[in-house]
Amino acid sequence: MKVSLGAQTLAPAPMYIVGTYDGDGRANVMAAAWAGICCSKPPCLTVSLRKATCSYHNILKREAFTVNIPGEDQAAAADYFGLISGRDTDKLADTGLTAVKSDLVDAPYIAEFPLVLECSLFQVHELGLHTMFVGEIKDVKAEESVLGEGKTLDMGRAKPFFFSPGDRLYYRIGEKLGPAFSIGGKYRS
Ligand SMILES: Cc1cc2nc3c(=O)[nH]c(=O)nc-3n(C[C@H](O)[C@H](O)[C@H](O)COP(=O)(O)O)c2cc1C
DSSP: OOOOOOSOOOSOEEOEEEEEEOTTOOEEEEEEOSEEEEETTTTEEEEEEETTSHHHHHHHHHSEEEEEEOOGGGHHHHHHTTTSOTTTOOHHHHHTOOEEEOSSSSSEEETTSSEEEEEEEEEEEEOSSEEEEEEEEEEEEEOGGGBOGGGOBOHHHHOOEEEETTTTEEEEOOSOOOOTTTGGGGGOO
16 A cells, blocks of 8 residues: 655655856866756756756856766765855865866866766756756766776666665665666567
C-alpha cells in the first residue's frame, strides 16, 4: 500500500555543479540538483536556479554556464558549493580546485572534476521560485581516466552520485544493472 507524502520535490536528483563568470570575470561554482538532460536535438540540459543565487545573475550576464559532474571523492567540495554564496567567498580557492576558461562558452569549468558539459544559454523559463535555464551543450569534456573501451564515457569510472531531497543525503549510484533499450525486450510479444 502506498502512503501519500504530499506535493513535494521527492525524486532522485543529479548533483550538478554550475560554473559561471560574474561581470568582473570572477569564476563561481554552485550546486544545483534541480537539473537534468532535457533534449537530444539540439543537445540540451536544464538547471533551475533561484534569483537569490549569484549564479543566476551570472548566467543572464554571460549567457553561458558549465555543468561539472563531481565524482564520489569530490562530494564534500560539491556540497560546499551549495552551502555558501560566491558573493561571500571564492569557493574554488577555498576548496583548492581550479577554474579553467572554456574555449567554447563564456564560463569556467573545474579542472579536477571528471566530466564537464559546456553550455550556451538557449532558453529561460520562469517557473516560480526557480528559473529554469536551458543550456545547449556545445561540448562534453571527460578525463581520459573515465573513458572505457572505444573511448566512450564509462560512468562506472566517473562515479557520479545523486542527491536525495527527502532525507537530504548523497547516495552512490552503484553497479551496472543491464543494457538500456534492451533488457525490456523480454516483454515483447
Ligand atoms: C545538494 C544541493 C543542491 C542544490 N540545488 C540547488 C538548485 O537546484 N537550485 C538552486 O537555486 N539552489 C540549489 N542549491 C543551493 C545553492 O547551491 C546555494 O544557494 C549556493 O550558495 C548558491 O551559490 P551562488 O550564490 O554562489 O550562486 C543546492 C544546494 C545543495 C547543497
